[in-house]
Amino acid sequence: MTVAKSNKPIVWGPFAAGGTITAFVTPVLVLLTLFAAMGFVPSLLTYENLHAFAANWLGKLVIFGIILLSLWHAAHRLRVTLHDFGIRADTWVAIAVYFIASLGTIATLFYLLRIS
Amino acid sequence: MSRKPYIREMSKTNWFFSQPRYTRYMAREVTCIFILAYTILLIFALKNLADGPEAYAGFLEALNSPLGILFNLAALVGAVYHSTSWFNVTPQAMPIQRGEEFVPGSIIVGAHYGGWALISLIVLFLGV
Numbered sequence: 001m002t003v004a005k006s007n008k009p010i011v012w013g014p015f016a017a018g019g020t021i022t023a024f025v026t027p028v029l030v031l032l033t034l035f036a037a038m039g040f041v042p043s044l045l046t047y048e049n050l051h052a053f054a055a056n057w058l059g060k061l062v063i064f065g066i067i068l069l070s071l072w073h074a075a076h077r078l079r080v081t082l083h084d085f086g087i088r089a090d091t092w093v094a095i096a097v098y099f100i101a102s103l104g105t106i107a108t109l110f111y112l113l114r115i116s
Numbered sequence: 117m118s119r120k121p122y123i124r125e126m127s128k129t130n131w132f133f134s135q136p137r138y139t140r141y142m143a144r145e146v147t148c149i150f151i152l153a154y155t156i157l158l159i160f161a162l163k164n165l166a167d168g169p170e171a172y173a174g175f176l177e178a179l180n181s182p183l184g185i186l187f188n189l190a191a192l193v194g195a196v197y198h199s200t201s202w203f204n205v206t207p208q209a210m211p212i213q214r215g216e217e218f219v220p221g222s223i224i225v226g227a228h229y230g231g232w233a234l235i236s237l238i239v240l241f242l243g244v
Contacts, residue, residue: 016209022151023202023228026195028236030154030188032243033161036176037184044243047172050165063162070155077148084145086128100152104159111159114166 011076018073025066054115067108075101144201150194157187203228 032042043049053059075097082093126134132142164175178184206228207221 019198019202022195023199024232024235025239026151026154027192027199027232028239029158030192030195031236031240033157033179034185034188034192035244037179037181037188039180041176042244045176047165047169050172054162054165067155067158067162070151070158074148074152074155077145078152081142081145081148084132084142104156108159108162111162111166 011072014069014072015076018069018071019077021066021069022073026070029066051115054112060112060115064108064112068105071101071104140201143197147194147198147201150191151198153187154191154195157191199232203232 032045035042036045044053054063079090079093079097082097083090087093132138161172161175164171203225207224210224212219212224
């Protein structure tokens, strides 16, 4: 008997992990950038402090983890949501959303490595 | 093939307005657009951080605008709706069994809300 192979576990892992991480941290991060948008820049978001945070390897790991998982969570959910909105070209949708997530992942890695 | 095939009378594009339950489902799913847009903002911030102090100052200046406030308010609503809808289904997504009994859902949901509050307070305390 052959078991049908599915790529679902690969996209489901980051989806579930990303959904959990964004549920815990995204609202408070938005609150910080909202303060900055209102003209009150939180100390973490000043150039000196954020640069120091991102220059540290642990800080890099935290930033990369949050962005990576948020991206892949949103990309996978967007794929399903576009189907729910009546767009049936799943292959093209999948290529587009995972392409955006890949691009974002590579860009994040690239920018993080430039900060030292 | 039957001569009178059953065709569900359901729109492909606005079916989710037909029942409040479906609308709540769609609202939950649509939060991903806010999460995606906000994550792209974070990547953009990171780019400017890597480019140096002047570029980053320019980013903060661009953020400090009515559009920046509006974007963040929308992202806040989307993110909070994602959190609550995500935590509320944790007992179904991740049931915990202790011996013969399942841990009550309210405890699992409550623990997630507690962790959420704690993480938010720590980030606010350290970050502001």
